[in-house]
Amino acid sequence: MNRYCTAVLALFLTAGLMLPGSALADDPEPADDSTNATSLVANAWESDNTTAAPQQDEPTLDVSINGSLRFNALFRSYGEQADKTLGDGGFTFDTFRIGANGSYGGLIFDSELAVYPESFGGVFLQKGWVGYEFSESRQIQVGVSQVPFGIQPYASSSWFFNSTYYVGLEDDYDAGVKAMFTPGNWDIQGAYYMNAEQTDFFAGSNFGRYSYDVVPVTSFPAFGDAGDANDVNGIGGYTVVPGGNSTRSPIAEAHQFNIKAAYSFDHGDLGFTKVGVSGQRGQLKNLSTGDTDWHAAYAAHFQGRYGGFGAKLEFAQQELNPPLTDAEQTAFNNQSNVDYSADDFVVMGAYNFPQRVAAKHTVYSSSVSYRIPVNVGPVSQIKPYYDFSLVTKDVEAWNDNATHDIGFLTSAGPLFVYTDLNISKGHPFNHPGANFASVMAENNDNEWRTAFNLNIGIYF
16 A cells, blocks of 8 residues: 555546546436536637626535533442542533534535543544535545444444444544445445544644544553553553553554445335445554554444334454564563563554554444434433443453443433443443553453443534
């Protein structure tokens, strides 16, 4: 995967988007080819007639501002491992988002800035892209966009998300170019991402981002030392990379290709059934040596809505191969008091925290829900749901991650309230800080924990 591959893919995507309208079944052909803007200009140029060609209407800028303000009331049962500030619960600020989307003729754009507490990354761009809409069924996006993989926009229904999110396979955003084709009942998307959604050119070990990516680790304090959010080995007293003392080089994502194809069966007033497959393949780059290796994932997914009932099912497998040198592998094995190898995990990060993730894993994700219309004061709808996800790993000694989430969403105009009871073992947002870094890899304590969360959000 080099610059030539990038250029060829870009040309392919652009050519596909610019095909004549008749190339796609749902694009109507022009009523009269001789009256399009291009032929009018050409005829006026070649003719002696001095009559000016008819002018097209000037496009106008259409912009919509949107955002949200959200708070959490979170209660957990962690005992001695409770959070130092909140204890077993408390009321906290979640996030403030501000975004804008719009169009200027065929030009389109969408962006959103997220403001989290400083300990969760502070201010960062969740998405931001510009594009061109060739027709209702064809568009291209350039910038930080949602990666076309799996069920979109979400494979889950709860505020906590399923485990697909925490291994980088749900609601992921990266920086590159994406093409979308939606002829008839088809949803076909292809993308090339040069890198993850870094917040600047020299992000280094910057974990302040919305979605989980393989992130470079550049600072290695001593084993078990506490450190700040960029001290990768010691964060709040726990260890991200066992052994410390530069036993791993910084690894980052690069040159990722995605393809997704799904087909919807329309059931009229009843609803729809949508089935599809997704695949991605890219590079992992050792920023110290320049060496590269590959990572890949694929998924099969099902989504249906039948009256008020909704269902989502997804099966995904992912393999990540960090390009570590023999010296780094040997150093890790010699310095670390663990029974696995340095290439059995990668370091992923989001919300200003890194964590180890099993390099080879399988994810099972499901969600069922039911929409109930109500008319009680401002409340217009209640949607109860049940999410379940399971992550199994190739390292036999490592424990699975399992999550049950029972909850409901209450809608009242611009107010959306998620009420969740999360019962899980190895869920990153329902796990004591002392073991957070290992939760998606070893998950050593393998204990079931319970958390209750009320997320209150105003959306505008």
